[in-house]
Amino acid sequence: MTSPNPYAIDADTLSGMKPIRQVVFALGSNDGDPLSNLQGAVAALRDTPDVIVVDVSSVYETDAVGGPADNPPFLNAVVLAETTLDETTLLERALAIEDAYGRVRREHWGPRTLDVDLVVVGRAQVERPDLRLPHPRAHERAFVLVPWAEVEPAGEIPGHGMIADLLESLDTSGVRRRDDLSLED
Numbered sequence: 001m002t003s004p005n006p007y008a009i010d011a012d013t014l015s016g017m018k019p020i021r022q023v024v025f026a027l028g029s030n031d032g033d034p035l036s037n038l039q040g041a042v043a044a045l046r047d048t049p050d051v052i053v054v055d056v057s058s059v060y061e062t063d064a065v066g067g068p069a070d071n072p073p074f075l076n077a078v079v080l081a082e083t084t085l086d087e088t089t090l091l092e093r094a095l096a097i098e099d100a101y102g103r104v105r106r107e108h109w110g111p112r113t114l115d116v117d118l119v120v121v122g123r124a125q126v127e128r129p130d131l132r133l134p135h136p137r138a139h140e141r142a143f144v145l146v147p148w149a150e151v152e153p154a155g156e157i158p159g160h161g162m163i164a165d166l167l168e169s170l171d172t173s174g175v176r177r178r179d180d181l182s183l184e185d
Ligand SMILES: Nc1ncnc2c1ncn2[C@@H]1O[C@H](COP(=O)(O)OP(=O)(O)OP(=O)(O)O)[C@@H](O)[C@H]1O
Pocket: 091, 094, 095, 108, 109, 115, 116, 117, 118, 119, 129, 130, 131, 132, 133, 134, 135, 136, 137
């Protein structure tokens, strides 16, 4: 007779375990002190229980897409993380981090102190009034895909394809890596 496996997980424990999924956050700021805003956002994500930050891209200075003609350039970056949190909790956390940095919602696509978008959460496909996943515009945004490709060259947007392929048909000339800036302490 074999003795019981001391490492065995019983069925109740197993059914209560939440899956670990990858989450990609896109950060952007073009108002106030953009570098400090992005640094604060990364620190806040690192401080989030049940979110493990796996990688942070370089900082990119990017020409503003849309918005008023005099919309200043943005600083953008991407954070890769792993999490057991569900997408609603992740959205709440992203919005709370935006609020903590004093974001004031003004003009559509106008200057903002901090934008924290959920780009993908695992392979989740969500169409709700308050949350769409994958982010509905990420696949056409060089300011998201260039930093993401830096930290995850094999990244994919479910329903849209590999980010490397998406980048081939995008103009990336308005996205400049700023190696003199860093989001790490
Ligand atoms: N994937 C997502 N990530 C973050 N917010 C989302 C997402 N899908 C829907 N939203 C909703 O979008 C709202 C944010 O709208 P907001 O005015 O910040 O858009 P924006 O950042 O100006 O533009 P864009 O959505 O094109 O980046 C949030 O309150 C949230 O409910």
